[in-house]
Amino acid sequence: MALASLLVPVAAMAQSADPERWQLNMGQGVTESSKHAYDAHMLALWICVVIGVIVFGAMAFAMFKFRKSKGAKPDVDFTHSTKLEVVWTAVPVLLLVLMAFPATEKLIAMYDTRNAEMTIKVTGYQWLWKYEYPGTQPGESFGFTSRLDRRSDEIRQSGVDARTADHPHYLLDVDNPLVVPVDTKIHFLIQADDVIHAWWVPALGWKQDAIPGITNEAWTEIKTPGIYRGQCAELCGKDHGFMPIVVKAVSKAEFAQWAAEQRAKNAPAPVAPATEAAPAVEAAAPVTAAAEQNAPEAAAQSAG
Numbered sequence: 001m002a003l004a005s006l007l008v009p010v011a012a013m014a015q016s017a018d019p020e021r022w023q024l025n026m027g028q029g030v031t032e033s034s035k036h037a038y039d040a041h042m043l044a045l046w047i048c049v050v051i052g053v054i055v056f057g058a059m060a061f062a063m064f065k066f067r068k069s070k071g072a073k074p075d076v077d078f079t080h081s082t083k084l085e086v087v088w089t090a091v092p093v094l095l096l097v098l099m100a101f102p103a104t105e106k107l108i109a110m111y112d113t114r115n116a117e118m119t120i121k122v123t124g125y126q127w128l129w130k131y132e133y134p135g136t137q138p139g140e141s142f143g144f145t146s147r148l149d150r151r152s153d154e155i156r157q158s159g160v161d162a163r164t165a166d167h168p169h170y171l172l173d174v175d176n177p178l179v180v181p182v183d184t185k186i187h188f189l190i191q192a193d194d195v196i197h198a199w200w201v202p203a204l205g206w207k208q209d210a211i212p213g214i215t216n217e218a219w220t221e222i223k224t225p226g227i228y229r230g231q232c233a234e235l236c237g238k239d240h241g242f243m244p245i246v247v248k249a250v251s252k253a254e255f256a257q258w259a260a261e262q263r264a265k266n267a268p269a270p271v272a273p274a275t276e277a278a279p280a281v282e283a284a285a286p287v288t289a290a291a292e293q294n295a296p297e298a299a300a301q302s303a304g
C-alpha cells in the first residue's frame with residue numbers, strides 16, 4: 001500500500017514518451033513521423049530476428065548433427081559453390097530492396113512540410129535555444145529564449161551527486177518550454193547563430209541539425225498533449241550537455257490563450273502623448289536645415 005502510494009505521483013508525472021527503466025525497445029513517440037520511425041525499426045528488427053534464427057539454427061544443427069564423435073569426416077575437396085554464392089548475394093539484395101520501399105516512402109513524408117498551419121523558428125546558441133512564432137500581422141510575432149532550469153544548474157555546479165539531489169528531470173528541464181498546440185501541422189525552421197547544434201526531441205521522431213547560415217526544415221503534428229523532452233544532439237561546446245529542450249503540447253484553445261498572453265508581454269511600450277513628442281520634431285527640423293546648408297561647404301572641403 002505504501003509502495004503504491006509512492007508510485008502514484010511518479011506514474012502521474014511520467015509522460016507516454018518518457019523512457020522507462022530497463023526499457024529495451026525504442027519508444028513509439030507521439031507523432032506520425034515517430035510512428036513511421038518505429039515501424040521501420042520493427043520491420044528491420046523482425047527481418048534480423050528471422051535471419052538470426054535461420055543462421056544460428058543452421059550452425060547449431062550442423063555442429064550437432066555432423067560432429068566428430070558421430071563419425072563425421074571433413075570434406076577437404078570443397079572449394080566453392082556457385083549456386084550458394086548466388087543465393088547468399090541475391091537474398092540480402094532482395095531484402096534491402098524490400099526494406100527500401102517503405103523507408104523511402106516514410107522519408108519523403110518526413111520532409112513534406114507542405115500545408116503546415118503554423119511556423120516556429122528555432123535558433124541554437126551556445127548554450128540555449130531561441131523560439132520565435134512569426135505572425136502575418138504587425139504585433140502578432142513573439143519569441144523567447146529557453147535555457148536550462150535554475151535548479152538543474154545549481155545542482156550541476158554544487159558538486160553533489162545529482163542522483164541524490166531529487167530532481168525528477170535533472171538537465172532535462174528549462175525555464176521557458178516551447179508551447180505548441182496538438183493536432184496542428186507545425187513547420188519548423190531550424191538554424192544556429194554560432195556553431196552547429198541539433199534540435200532533437202525523441203518523442204517527435206526526428207532530429208534536425210541547426211547550422212549557422214543554413215535554414216533547415218522539419219515538421220511535426222503532435223497527437224497527445226504532454227511534455228516531451230530532448231537535448232541538443234550535436235557536440236557544440238563545453239555546455240553542450242546543458243541546453244535541453246522541453247516541448248509542451250497543449251489543446252488548441254489553451255495554446256491560443258497562451259499565445260495571446262505572450263503577444264501582450266511582447267507588445268511595444270505605449271506611445272508617448274503627442275504633446276510631448278511635438279517639440280522634439282520641431283527641434284530636429286533646424287538641425288536638418290543646418291546640415292543641408294553645411295553640406296555643399298563640406299563637399300568642397302573634401303574635394304579640395
Ligand SMILES: [Cu+2]
Nearest residue numbers: 197198232236
Ligand atoms: Cu548545442
